[in-house]
Amino acid sequence: MLECVSVPNTNASIPTPSNSQGNSTEVEESEGEEDEDASTASLNVSTEFLRAVQAPSYKEIRSIIEAPPPVHHAHDQDSHHRYVLSQLLQPDSNSVHEALAKFKPTSKLTRLVSTYFEHSETTSDFCLRLLLTIIRARDLYAPLSRLLSVLPADGPPLSQAQCDRAYDLFLQFDSQENPFLLSHLHQLRDSFSHLKGDIQRDLRRCHSRIRMFGHATVGCAVISVAVIAAVAVVAVHAAIGFTAVAATPFCVPRQKRRELVRLKQLEAAENGTLVVNDINTIDSLVDRLQTAVEADKAFVRIALERGRERHPIQQVLKELTKNQPVLEHLLGDLEQHIYFCFYSVNKARYALLKEICNHQNLYC
The missing domain is CATH 1.20.58 (Methane Monooxygenase Hydroxylase; Chain G, domain 1)
Structure with missing residues (x-):
């Protein structure tokens, strides 16, 4: 059975899961009441998300990610990534390793718990890298966004200089890879599904x-x-x-x-494997963003195929102007759900480690 060595309170600001499931005797309610319960459950999910966005731990996570890198990490992305991950992941890896150090490695429970902590750390690592993908996407669109911001919405036809500028930016945009061509989310989802089945x-x-x-x-x-x-x-x-x-x-x-x-x-x-729900939401947003970027690339290629002709360039710019707010909304939504995933992972890790340590005296 799992025992625990001394574990520091590394995540005091993250609340333990609240009991919001109600009394089990309520299963005998009528079908109408069950429908109402389903609506209430859906509302509770939204309420939990909104509460998490405002929670001190959520704000702390966001401030860690957005903080400028330390001087010695400024020009080393890999070191900076590891540093930020060590600040984000709570309880941190050292606390988990210390708590699990005296377990029997052949124990089934030890393997399951260790696997969960590994998967949750991998999830946080991937989410942090996905935030960099969002930055790359905004960098990809930044030159076009600057051009669109100075062009009148329904103004006169573009000048030849404006057409040339747009054409050059189209070439630059088309030459870069879609940043949302990802596969790790499916691997994460499968890993948690297999673990949940074992548990x-x-x-x-x-x-x-x-x-x-x-x-x-x-x-x-x-x-x-x-x-x-x-x-x-x-x-x-x-x-x-x-x-x-x-x-x-x-x-x-x-x-x-x-x-x-x-x-x-x-x-x-x-309960910790329920983070797969957050992963599914993120996966859906990534798919939508991948599709949106590919659609914009398709429009840009139409203009490129026609050379520097004014009319196709102007039509593509109109399409990009309409698509830009949608894309930015999706990017912001994905960003928020990544922060929420960090929050969910930390809350689940803390709850599990606390459960392990609460009963250590029974096995001493």
């Missing part, structure tokens, strides 16, 4: 053992009554009876308590 199988086995120990506890109680009766009838067996009665309280309850602790840790790890 759920272990949860079922854990529930079975707890039920078995419950039956065994009843058996121990029956044996205790029989022993006491035997002691009353046969005094010569009093010493044997005393030994059995004294041992009875420790017959099963300690093993059952271990399984209950294991159950809580598995449930915390399973």
Whole structure:
């Protein structure tokens, strides 16, 4: 069973998950009430997102990402990336390694928990790199955006100088790769899906053992009554009876308590895999952005195929002017959901590590 060494409070500002699921006796409500509950659940998801955006931990995450790099990391992107990730990921890797250092590496629970922490760290690493992709996308569009900002919306036809400038920018835009051609999101989603399946199988086995120990506890109680009766009838067996009665309280309850602790840790790890919902949202936004950029590239190629002709260039500029607000909205939405994913990962990591450490005395 998992034990814990001293773990610093590295994430005191991140709240533990709140219990918002209600009483289980409510399952007997009418179908109309169930529909209302579904609407309420959907509303709760939106409320949780809005609450997270305003939470101090969310703001802290954003300030860490947007802070200028330290002097010694200014010209080293890889070092700066590792530095920012170490600041973002809480509880950090050192705290997790310290807490897991004394585990049995062959334990199934140890492997599951370790795998979860690895996947959550990989998720944060990828989200941080995805933020750099957003920066590259804005850099890709920046020259065109500057040109569009000085062109009148419904003004006279473009001058030849403006056409030449637009054509050169089209060449530059077309030569650069779509920054949202990504595949890691699918790998992350598959990793969490496989882990969730492993955890759920272990949860079922854990529930079975707890039920078995419950039956065994009843058996121990029956044996205790029989022993006491035997002691009353046969005094010569009093010493044997005393030994059995004294041992009875420790017959099963300690093993059952271990399984209950294991159950809580598995449930915390399973809750952590729910970050796949954030990954799915991010994946959807990335797909939409990839499509939007490809559509703009297709328009630009139409103009490039016609050379420096004024009319096709002007038509493409009109299309880009209409598409630009949509693209910027998608970029901002993706950025916010990445910050929210950081928040979700940290909250889940903290909850799991706390669950591991809460019961360390039971195994000392």
